[in-house]
Amino acid sequence: MPGLTIGDTIPDLELETTHGKIRIHDYVGDGYAIIFSHPGDFTPVCTTELGKMAAYAPEFEKRGVKLLGLSCDGVHSHKEWIKDIEAYTPGSHVTYPIAADPNRNVIKQLNMVDPDEKDSSGNQMPSRALHIVGPDKKVKLSFLYPSSTGRNMDEVVRVVDSLQKAAKHKVATPANWKPGEKVVISPSVSTEEAKRIFPQGFEVADLPSKKDYLRFTNV
Structure with missing residues (x-):
């Protein structure tokens, strides 16, 4: 079965998040959303990335873009991890939800599985994936990075500007x-x-x- 890619409608999954239960389509609403996955809580590159996402949140908000993080650990773990994220990136506040996916169902449906990375129990791990979803709930752009490479948030903002200009x-x-x-x-x-x-x-x-x-x- 081919993975989710540009032009596909994002599955309308119900997610357990740090902000309670959300449905993806309701969350996207009539704007844009960035859904981004992380290999794990309390890991070095992910901690820097979520801090940068928090720091850039006002830029995304200006453009009508919501943020939604995803990691396989549980909601309680996410909430504890947020303390580290905010401490490492002073002045940033993680105002966006982070979804839990302990059974790895969400990362499979969103095409966010790293084929090479497994945890200590042999379970599949998320890749460092990012989908930008438009108001029509379709994937407009995807980035896929290995766990060893952190994303450049300036590039994420730039491609949002490009997508929105092309759409208009x-x-x-x-x-x-x-x-x-x-x-x-x-x-x-x-x-x-x-x-x-x-x-x-x-x-x-x-x-x-x-x-x-x-x-x-x-x-």
């Missing part, structure tokens, strides 16, 4: 794009349509092929 306008963001920089007009937009949609104008890159597909504009 008929554009895409080029390599290394940052908010405020020019975007490219989608190839599905004809030149005539581009003139109508982008009255501010656009520049066409002069390429050896003389094809006018690389068009930059500000939105």
